Amino acid sequence: MTDMWAAPAASGPVRATVAVPGSKSITNRALVLAALADGPSTLRDPLRSRDTELMAGALRALGTGITDGADGSWHVVPGPLRGPAAVDCGLAGTVMRFVPPVAALAAGDVDFDGDPRARERPLGTVLDAVRSLGADITGSALPFTVRGTGRVAGGTVTIDASASSQFVSGLLLSGACFEAGVHVVHEGSPVPSLPHIDMTVSMLRTAGVRVDDHGPRSWRVHPGPVAGVDTAVEPDLSNATPFLAAAAATSGTVTVPGWPSSTTQAGDAFRGILTEFGAQVRLTGDGLTVRGAEALRPVDVDLHDVGELAPTAAALAALARGRSRLRGIAHLRGHETDRLAALQHELGAMGAQVEQTADGLLIDGGELTPSTWHSYADHRMATAGAILGLAVPGVLVEDIGTTAKTIPDFPGMWSAMLEAA
Ligand SMILES: O=C(O)C1=C[C@@H](OP(=O)(O)O)[C@@H](O)[C@H](O)C1
Numbered sequence: 001m002t003d004m005w006a007a008p009a010a011s012g013p014v015r016a017t018v019a020v021p022g023s024k025s026i027t028n029r030a031l032v033l034a035a036l037a038d039g040p041s042t043l044r045d046p047l048r049s050r051d052t053e054l055m056a057g058a059l060r061a062l063g064t065g066i067t068d069g070a071d072g073s074w075h076v077v078p079g080p081l082r083g084p085a086a087v088d089c090g091l092a093g094t095v096m097r098f099v100p101p102v103a104a105l106a107a108g109d110v111d112f113d114g115d116p117r118a119r120e121r122p123l124g125t126v127l128d129a130v131r132s133l134g135a136d137i138t139g140s141a142l143p144f145t146v147r148g149t150g151r152v153a154g155g156t157v158t159i160d161a162s163a164s165s166q167f168v169s170g171l172l173l174s175g176a177c178f179e180a181g182v183h184v185v186h187e188g189s190p191v192p193s194l195p196h197i198d199m200t201v202s203m204l205r206t207a208g209v210r211v212d213d214h215g216p217r218s219w220r221v222h223p224g225p226v227a228g229v230d231t232a233v234e235p236d237l238s239n240a241t242p243f244l245a246a247a248a249a250t251s252g253t254v255t256v257p258g259w260p261s262s263t264t265q266a267g268d269a270f271r272g273i274l275t276e277f278g279a280q281v282r283l284t285g286d287g288l289t290v291r292g293a294e295a296l297r298p299v300d301v302d303l304h305d306v307g308e309l310a311p312t313a314a315a316l317a318a319l320a321r322g323r324s325r326l327r328g329i330a331h332l333r334g335h336e337t338d339r340l341a342a343l344q345h346e347l348g349a350m351g352a353q354v355e356q357t358a359d360g361l362l363i364d365g366g367e368l369t370p371s372t373w374h375s376y377a378d379h380r381m382a383t384a385g386a387i388l389g390l391a392v393p394g395v396l397v398e399d400i401g402t403t404a405k406t407i408p409d410f411p412g413m414w415s416a417m418l419e420a421a
């Protein structure tokens with residue numbers, strides 16, 4: 001039988017300080033860059049969750065030494081990249097989009113596969129691009145094989161990255177190791193999640209790689225060495241959003257310590273979104289503190305740059321009386337699940353009126369009734385169900401364990417937050 005988690009209802013305003021683990025996006029970029037570097041690297045406070053263990057496993061399979069430090073850090077010693085190897089992508093977009101260009105630099109065959117849903121996520125663009133830069137790859141979706149020769153010619157490639165910013169990030173991360181570097185040109189509707197590409201560019205520069213960043217359509221990585229770094233991973237701000245939403249949903253107060261004063265993480269935009277919902281948000285040396293208002297206000301927000309935040313925002317919108325509009329997120333149909341369909345279905349089952357538009361959702365929220373909330377193997381659907389359960393007693397969340405994709409112990413953190421009140 002599928003695992004059902006009785007989402008705890010809040011008995012009053014949630015008051016807590018919640019330290020969240022490291023950023024998935026930073027950890028997985030840092031691992032890739034460390035594997036391509038010309039010397040060892042240390043990652044302090046990395047995220048240890050399914051997505052990052054899969055990335056470490058993929059890079060180990062290709063010849064990289066990754067060992068645990070006593071303090072939870074990861075020490076990475078690059079080795080010659082080689083096959084034969086097998087890479088399990090799980091459901092991690094970062095593994096399925098960032099590792100194929102690395103595998104093209106390995107000598108030998110590298111077989112890729114992943115979860116059933118991963119076989120449906122958009123990927124062909126990356127594989128076509130790596131092929132056009134000189135690699136031999138069989139297939140255009142999972143499962144596929146990269147027949148690496150130990151070198152990639154590189155050069156200019158034009159792609160349509162409107163389905164995922166990870167297509168661009170994946171090519172840029174390995175580009176310095178291609179003989180001619182890489183120049184990625186985007187043609188098509190605007191690329192989503194641009195802060196994630198800014199993160200890629202910024203981390204490449206920290207590793208000493210020369211990058212020309214010409215705005216939202218063209219990026220050039222010059223060929224050259226990648227330096228090993230000693231880096232501390234920031235807390236995952238997107239994973240902080242369910243905890244901050246708990247304050248907004250219960251008129252409570254939640255602080256997340258260690259919130260960076262400047263960051264490329266998409267989750268930082270949640271500060272502005274919470275303000276739209278009526279919450280008070282304060283960033284101080286102690287972290288980010290959110291104080292919920294008496295009642296949530298409906299919002300009209302463009303989430304094109306920060307689609308990761310949509311499930312949390314949708315949960316709050318369903319609790320706000322009135323009509324909310326979430327825009328700019330057509331690409332969420334290719335995420336862990338079709339998030340627009342999943343949110344429409346699950347919020348609808350709780351009594352919210354939800355309509356899909358071409359690029360988002362219209363949510364009429366207010367009075368909700370409890371239901372069984374399905375997670376669709378999507379960590380952010382599961383955490384959205386937990387938020388709703390705070391305000392609507394009796395919600396059962398199916399497969400809460402799927403949160404382990406990016407949070408090692410979400411149910412434990414959630415209970416601890418409620419017990420702190
Ligand atoms: O590069 C990254 O680390 C990510 C980029 C974004 O992907 P999309 O551009 O596919 O939305 C984001 O949603 C995902 O969670 C992580």
Ligand SMILES: C=C(OP(=O)(O)O)C(=O)O
Binds near residue numbers: 092
């Ligand atoms: C879209 C997401 O993940 P992935 O890195 O698998 O694309 C996400 O975490 O919201």
